[in-house]
Amino acid sequence: MLLPRPRLIALVAGAVSATAFAPLDWWIAGLICFAILLRLTHEAPTLKQALLRGWLFGLGHFTVGNNWIQHAFTYQDKMPPALGYVAVVLLALYLAIYPAVAMGLAWRFGRMGAALLRKPDLPFVLVAGAAWIVTEYLRGVMFTGYPWNPLGVIWLPLPGVAQLAAWAGTYALSGLTVVVAGTLYLATRREYRPVAGATLAVILAAVALNPAPVPTAPGAPLVRVLQPNIGQETVADGTYAEKAMRELTRL
Numbered sequence: 001m002l003l004p005r006p007r008l009i010a011l012v013a014g015a016v017s018a019t020a021f022a023p024l025d026w027w028i029a030g031l032i033c034f035a036i037l038l039r040l041t042h043e044a045p046t047l048k049q050a051l052l053r054g055w056l057f058g059l060g061h062f063t064v065g066n067n068w069i070q071h072a073f074t075y076q077d078k079m080p081p082a083l084g085y086v087a088v089v090l091l092a093l094y095l096a097i098y099p100a101v102a103m104g105l106a107w108r109f110g111r112m113g114a115a116l117l118r119k120p121d122l123p124f125v126l127v128a129g130a131a132w133i134v135t136e137y138l139r140g141v142m143f144t145g146y147p148w149n150p151l152g153v154i155w156l157p158l159p160g161v162a163q164l165a166a167w168a169g170t171y172a173l174s175g176l177t178v179v180v181a182g183t184l185y186l187a188t189r190r191e192y193r194p195v196a197g198a199t200l201a202v203i204l205a206a207v208a209l210n211p212a213p214v215p216t217a218p219g220a221p222l223v224r225v226l227q228p229n230i231g232q233e234t235v236a237d238g239t240y241a242e243k244a245m246r247e248l249t250r251l
Helices: 005-020 027-042 047-065 068-073 082-095 097-117 122-144 151-155 170-188 192-208 240-250
Strands: none
Touching: 005 027, 005 047, 027 047, 027 097, 027 122, 027 151, 027 170, 047 082, 047 097, 068 082, 082 097, 097 122, 122 170, 151 170
């Protein structure tokens, strides 16, 4: 049976949002997908529907984002490679709870803020950003934690923006990312002042915080850390050491 349209959109948007991370680094696509999530959540008729849409988004997001786990199963002699796909989906079923809770909090308390401030959408976006900070932190610590790919790392292609993590922390940068995505949502609601403000803030951050090269102290050794990124398939054929040395020398 086909999923109803908002649920299907949430699932697909979540899957596409994972392309914001390496190796693709399509951070703009990620922001658009999170803007879609915010709109779907805001328009949810009930808290249950808001939670479900957030959970489906998270299911797509973490299934695609954690696909690398399956690769490890390919090289386990006593485990069929197909089990890797099962492991990825099972993990995503759990991790999706955190985006669901974030959207549930945004739906509940964002509406309360809208009633108090008489602004229909801006309080919802701000609460969504705060809720994402809390739930992403909990994802990183509960049951030993799974902090892989916090949302803020999508800014790594823009070092000036990513540098904000040095001042506010990774989780705060993730919450700011949700707010930036929220301005795209606000643009669809014709609330342009927050859009202009967020755009200006990101530009200023990119310019002002663009990290300069750190000067090397006189006489200090120059150290470079290299990752040859050679696949595990070469480990067993006896040529791994040779290929690793060749790649390290090239780098």
